[in-house]
Amino acid sequence: MKEVVRHRSDLSDLHVFYAVAVCGGLNAAARSLRVDPSTVSRALDQLEARLNTRLVRRTAQGVVLTKAGEMALARVRTIESQIEEMEHEVLDSEATSPIGAVTLSCSDGVGAYLLTPALTHLLRENPKLDLRLDCGLWPNNPLEADAEIALVFNAEPVPGYVSRPVAYFHYGLFGTQSFFELYGMPQSPEEALRHPFLHHTAQKLTANMPRKVPAFQDLARRRVETNSSAAVVEGVLAGIGIAGMPTVLASLYPELVMVGDAVEPLELSLVYHRDIERIPRIKVVLKWLEAVFDQKTKPWYRREFVPPHEFAAFTGAQAPNLPLGAGKVTERAPAETQAPKRRIATSGT
Template sequence: MALNWDDLRIFLHVARGEGLTAAGRSLRLDPATVGRRVARLEAELDAVLFVKSPQGYQLTEAGARYLPHAEAAERAARAMGDALGGQGEDLAGPVRIGAPDGCANYLLPAVCARMLEQHPRLELQIIALPRVINLSKREADFAVTVSPPEAGRLTVQKLSDYRLHLMGHRDLLARAPVAIPEDLRAHRIVGYIPDMVFDRELDYLAEVGLDRPDLGSNSVAVQLNLLKAGTGLGIVHDFATPAAPELVRVLPERISLTRSFYLVRHADDQKVVALQRIARIFAGFFRDELARLERSA
């Protein structure tokens, strides 16, 4: 049976997005069109691939059996494009990058700008989520993480270490200076909402011996803005400090953290030349931008 590749592509987007709306956004199609194409594929296969539930479109048993074959067709299509395009050709098409929101906000915009200068036909999409990106569901082509995953068919590459310090607004610290750790008691603490810390590497406050935050958010960008508003003290990425020149370090000789970024990809993508090239370019620009921002801190 000869199947339409576009229908297979739509099936994959619905399976990964768990719904017509999310698939339509990524495919730039209206949800009704996506639904019709899924129905056409189901008719051709004489099988029900999805069941609609309160959580969205979920794969049926038949859909789950069909998924690896559709993914194999996707890999073959990408490999064919690589073979026809060649190593030296300009890279093109959509690439989705998942990252924690601090990285997404303060590192990736400049990284993506440099990638687009070199390859203007790329369509780069940044997913900033306060949780781990699910590559198995193809939420992204690759992801930046703060700890290496321990399960799944994934390849992991360490990108770089990065540093963090306790910081606060200079006006706040002028009113209530911090010379010794005991002085911290005079200040509110800003940090992650404890039950929303999605990776143990983000549990900064516990490591430096501070209590639960008085002001909490699951977003690094929100935490930084709280500090810029003078509401308290909190742990800040060095690479974010150029965006907040009003913040100064507090007890830097005592409170200094080091963490690492990792680039994570689906194992099958190792066979796709274009994605390997994109990942290599991304990693180089990422390290350059991180080093530049930390030098400015």
């Protein structure tokens, strides 16, 4: 602690010396610093005593820098410049640091398994940011929430809104390795009809959403039927039966085994009103979402199908769904930019 206090005093004396050198005299420096001339004289004497050298020669016209003083001034000028730059950076960071809440709507499965585990980095790096995650369960109608950002499957164009694809979900039939060891591994989707089926009723949501598993699901015995995709996932993991699920879950749960081929993928898009995209709190969440669904490091989100048995090469020892490089946003939002209330229709998945 003594070292910290001593160096802080050194910086204060250096600042006084800088003022004396720039202003050309002790009285002028005192006026600039708004202190008494005796304070300036005392600080300068302390600095010279500590350095054991003369930095200035006092004359009737003011002060003249010695050779040591000229050398010290060059260094102190750099220090003053760096301090000023640091102050500007801190002030700018504080002024543009994301503040407030962002409402994000998505399906319960996406919210529970893909977003919530990745929230740690976002919230730690943005302590003034709050997230309102709306994972409403609507089995037969699109989710309509007062959301600023929505994750929408097979989004349709809406005037005034940005709709940007970020990921592709490939669906297939899944069960656990232990379940198939106990009840037999089907060699085709048709053979899978022997097994109990967990049915997600939201699979019949809207006309623009294709089936996420083949049509034979209508012939399967639905031992469990639910409007919650999270309930389907937990049921499969618990060994109740099989279900149509996205391949990304195999990256989270290696015990899942896929039966047959994947069907046509669903496109997941970021949807938000173009008027709000430059607001810092919105911008940082958008950047975070892009990192969560980064297709370069997470092949299960790519348009082309990558089979689950190839995921191990990408997951490694790291948690597979954590975002990479989702940091703060430092750009200043225009003063006139406001965050209007927007309603975004999304499809529960």
